[in-house]
Amino acid sequence: MSIRIATPARSPLFCDVALAARIEGAEAGLIAGWSTTAGRRLGDAAGFVRPIAGGVASFAEADSPLNKVAGLGFDGVPSTSELDEVENAFAARGAAVQVELAHLVEEPIGALLTERGYRLVSFENVLGLALAAAGEPRRAALEGVEVRPSGAGELDHWVEVVADAVAIPDTQGVPSYEEFPREVIVNAMRDLAGASGLVRYAALRDGVLAGGASMRMSAGVAQFTGAATAPAHRRRGIQSALLTARLADAAAAGCDIAVVTTQPGSRSQHNVQRSGFDLLYTRAILVKEF
Incomplete structure (x- = not known):
């Protein structure tokens, strides 16, 4: 046999x-x-x-x-x-x-x-996806949902939506060790938007800004530097739409790998693994207090 x-x-x-x-x-x-x-x-x-x-x-x-x-x-x-x-x-x-x-x-x-x-x-x-092996990425087509680059004119609105979404995490898996005041998150999002090589994305649902994401490309590595959806618009496929839009743009720009960082066992990890990302390695967080 x-x-x-x-x-x-x-x-x-x-x-x-x-x-x-x-x-x-x-x-x-x-x-x-x-x-x-x-x-x-x-x-x-x-x-x-x-x-x-x-x-x-x-x-x-x-x-x-x-x-x-x-x-x-x-x-x-x-x-x-x-x-x-x-x-x-x-x-x-x-x-x-x-x-x-x-x-x-x-x-x-x-x-x-x-x-x-x-x-x-x-x-x-840290999870990654080899873009060449994944084939040509296709943007998610969802009725009533549009994902596009976010312009400078809507930065304030984008920051507010992302900050509010981060403040109410969609919890699953191991809780994050870190918590930050909302004002600090707002400052960090503004600073991120001004960092070299950073591209921001806006997700609109029925014309309303419902979420945002960002990506940085460096030496062929597309870093997915965060994505957040407002609580009222969750479970509508917006995270998938933001993910596939960035994958398509990263591939078109010549990047060979896309990477994302998640909490272990989180919904974010589940979502990206369903999209073909593989677990590459783990970072240990070590702290020294004074």
């Missing part, structure tokens, strides 16, 4: 260290550019952006989602003096140090950080 093993129609995207380094490099670039934009808005020297071991340490303002160390460890192990300088810079501003560390980092940086007093507080997942 012969046994036949069925093969999947599409092989999952495999993420090696080189691909993870490329994605984490794009993430570090995003945080650096975003934080620099925040610094221009604030017009003072309170914040900082500094490179460290292939990543970036960033502080924008109190309680900002940009206060973190991202992309660490793909260019060697940070030295004791480098970590001292970063920790002192955060401590001087009354902030904890938050490190988002990819589990594909080759060096034992996690052990080094825990020895310095960092504790594990959460995880987040």
